[in-house]
Amino acid sequence: MDNATDVLAALKAGKTTQQEMLGSLSARRQAVEPHIKAFIHICDPVAPASIETPLAGLAITVKDQIHVAGMPCTFGVKERRPPVPENTASAVQRLVDAGATVIGKTSLPPFAMDFQTSNDLVGTTNNPWNLAYTAGGSSGGGAAAVASGMSLADIGADLAGSLRIPASFCGVFSLLPGAGALSGDGMLKKEGAQLRHFARIGPIGRSVDDLALLWAHMSQTVQPAVQDDNRQIRLAVSDGASVMPVESRVRQVFGDAIGAFSASDVNVTSALPENLLVYASWSAYGTIMGHETGALMNPVQRFLARIFGRSAARQSPRFLAPVHNGYRRNKAAYRHALDRQAMVTRDLEAFLDAYDALLLPVCCVGAFEHREPGSVTGPVRNYTEPFDIDGKPVSYLDALTSFATPVSLAGNPVVTMPLGLDRLGLPVGAQLVGKTGHEWQLLDVARRLSGMLPRITAPDLVTK
Incomplete structure (x- = not known):
């Protein structure tokens, strides 16, 4: 094609x-x-x-x-x-x-x-x-x-x-x-x-x-x-496994790609900005997102979203729980989250002074078989069954967003590029983050x- x-x-x-x-x-x-x-x-x-x-x-x-x-x-x-x-x-x-x-x-x-x-x-x-x-x-x-x-x-x-x-x-x-x-x-x-x-x-x-x-x-x-x-390309890399459980098939493709880069004379360094993939960044992202999307709802809609989403939020401490906190539209919490965002952006920019790009997984899992939600409230789908990542349960939303939302928080440009096929014959890509x-x-x-x-x-x- x-x-x-x-x-x-x-x-x-x-x-x-x-x-x-x-x-x-x-x-x-x-x-x-x-x-x-x-x-x-x-x-x-x-x-x-x-x-x-x-x-x-x-x-x-x-x-x-x-x-x-x-x-x-x-x-x-x-x-x-x-x-x-x-x-x-x-x-x-x-x-x-x-x-x-x-x-x-x-x-x-x-x-x-x-x-x-x-x-x-x-x-x-x-x-x-x-x-x-x-x-x-x-x-x-x-x-x-x-x-x-x-x-x-x-x-x-x-x-x-x-x-x-x-x-x-x-x-x-x-x-x-x-x-x-x-x-x-x-x-x-x-x-x-x-x-x-x-x-x-x-x-x-x-x-x-x-x-x-x-x-x-x-x-x-x-x-x-x-x-x-x-x-020579200067590439910082992290497979994220020190932060979150990552499926072995994702880590395998990621590792094979790193090997190919090294063999092609890319200067590969295992490194990660210390303030990027941490709870404070997930929380700041969710607070800002919840505060701003909550502004599109009326107070009753925000209240109902929090009430009906309590169970789902408990299952997703890195994504949905902070979003629901953002629905409260607390101005002090919002300002604090914006301050955190500014710090994450500064740190990532300073980190990239030493590299041409940072390579990260897109998410903790590869493509998966179609899943049905446990419940549906309007457009909101609650997936109650966690992913089993090498014996460790990780909620649906956290497995899919934990590497993506901190990069969204920083606001840097990202190219998603295919790295190869996993053992199931399915593609696996990565985030290439630049200044x-x-x-x-x-x-x-x-x-x-x-x-x-x-x-x-x-x-x-x-x-x-």
Whole structure:
């Protein structure tokens, strides 16, 4: 399956046409979408874009949380009349202005509130590598569509790992831009509303080159001159096992990748910022998130969320319990959490003075078989069964977020890159974290590192 960069080059060279490219994507979708269930809305083909625009004819998809003018935006919720935004999210509009064509909206859990992707609109999104396994969430539809060849690239969003987890589970790349690098408009149900922290739009693609192509137009920045590929990369690494239980299949793939990097003359150092993966950072993230998302609820809704979520919060001390504390909207606690955030950001920036990037797991587990919640209250799903990680129980939410939310708290840019396949034949990815404002430099490091690993692409035949 071709990546977006190669397809665009073929379009520019006249080796294919937009009609042929759209026809190929449509045929692929007809063959595999009944098995994957990645799409909520499929758009009618449009007339070919002007060849004069830089992304002329490039077909992309957009997570159905992100506004595209004139297209229904369901947020994964079944409604008689889903809202149809009048305006397109700025980050997507820049791609459209450059000639990209939106061919569909991809699936997500209701209100993006799960790390598996299922809803009453289309059902459960399956992992292209094994249909019995989750594609992750909440940008699971987009990652599955890209991995299975139904989309050349997807524009998703991330609050607590929603780009990174699906990219890791589906074996594709994603870019989480640094905090403030892109406008956050067009991600909430109410047009014009934004969260102050954490919610960030970013691309999913099949290669680092695809991320760079999209980033150039989303950010309206120019890629710097290519750095010397002979310059030694300084890479800090941690498999996280000293902080949290991590599945052995994840640690194995992570370790094999580190070995490949070392063999390719990367200067690898086992190191971790001391204030990153600690309880105070998980607590600060949850307090800020709960305080700000709680502002979107009325007092009764916040009270009910805390009451009905008590049991789930007790099971998730690193994620849900701090979020529920944030729902109290205590100003002193919020200010304290913001102070903690500033310290974590400073520490990570200082740490990265000595390295080109920090490599971490995306989460404690690899892609897992579809799980059913123990209970459901509105869009909130309570998963009562913990993961058994090498004999140690870890709650659903803590296993999936403990490495993602501290990085969200810091606000640094992150490339999620596939490291390889685990013993089950499923992809495992990692977070490559760079300095604030250094997205291009991070993409360059990711490009070089990914070239040291075997390339993985989703199987052409989707089998159960």
